[in-house]
Amino acid sequence: MLGAEPFEAMLAAFQRAMKEKTPESLSALVASTRRTNWQTLPEAIGPLARDACPDCLSAIVTPGVSTDLAMVVLIALISRMEVMADGPYRVEHDESKNLTTYHDMLQALINHTDQVELRQTAITNFKLPLKLTEVIQVNSKNSPAIQLADVMIGAALEAGNIMTGHRAEGLDPDDLLALFRDDQLIHMLPDLDFGAQKEFRRGTQASEIIDYFAANFASEDRGA
Template identity: 45%
Template structure:
């Protein structure tokens, strides 16, 4: 069976405000171990360590050209996809999912229609600090994250009090539901099966694109790590799900069940050249995020971005081009996906 190797970087569980790791990423590559070994030998013939580790190599500028050449080789000649997510933006999307959307749902308004939630989240990302003045927005996000984790009444009350004490009238569409103590929003935050963990979002995006890219059944192999154990739980639920159903996600992607994905397993990265190459891709896309977001641009990370074709890179980043957002997500079934996955993959 065809093997797809995946690796992740920046996973911090339910903590999406980690300042040291603001981005979460994952990469997948469809390649044989023999091809992977040949590529490593071609681009790093003098490698002395027992495995190719992106982070060790990228520290030295003398390795940048070889790393770029390797990533270019992979992206030109193999089926690859990488996902990059701004975790603060993801937390804002979660805030809309649980602290805002239930209020609108009760009134027959579809916040997800044509990606309306992404547009509102992007607006909040760029203007939330200014609209709520000072640290109010950051504190609300932090209290929301804590309430989603603890599920305690005390934490929810603290969140609501912080919203009420802030200038929430500046954007009542986003903060009004909690300011008015919407019972539906409180119930959604308190629900035992939801959290701000980013593993589900990463996997859902990667699998959606792999299912489109690959025509035959495949298996996923990843590094043996605690971070990826959470991925296994969700993946196995998706693999064993046999209902025939499909959801349009974006202009490019529709996810259909049952999946072509047949199994998932772990391996020590030292024994898997394929996993080592997935590590190179995900390490590169984390570095390239600095160029994508304009936070830190050098010639190396800018050139990584340019290696990717549009269908090889998935962004979960804020975008205030609302016309483009609406076109890209027109007709998407965000509300249906949330409901379906809550029932079957919690």
């Protein structure tokens, strides 16, 4: 919709602006945005392309704000595990820089005792306090369970690359997917059926979730 090459260039400029936070990188981002077919989706990037939106640029240069999606992915994973778990549970994770980075946030979520339930989508709610009681890191060499999980994750990534055309040969995706239940897979795929997506999110409380996190879990040493 936005033009493949100009859109890719815009994404690269956005990553650079988020990292460097300089006037030059911001100008390059605005220029690259204007070279896309932004008129086809003006509500998404129109403010930046048309007006060099000060609010957008201010958010990008805010110290601590980054494009790191680790916390978003972890929250999605926790939300799914909370549904699947019948009672209290512990997560063991391979030694990971991301988990180390977000350990304090995860511990704050575990320690949070206020009763709250917010609707994310038609099939997902975020509910506190969590059933999750502990998150620990272990060396995968000492954990056969984590070794098996690593193998299965690698296989899922390979199958996903084949399904999306990024890889020509490898595991048969249909054979692999047959090993999982639908509720055991979390994926992020683009969907241009805007009507269905709007219905999927009707009545959700995404903004309330953001406000709740900002009010209860924000600190000076953590970004947005």
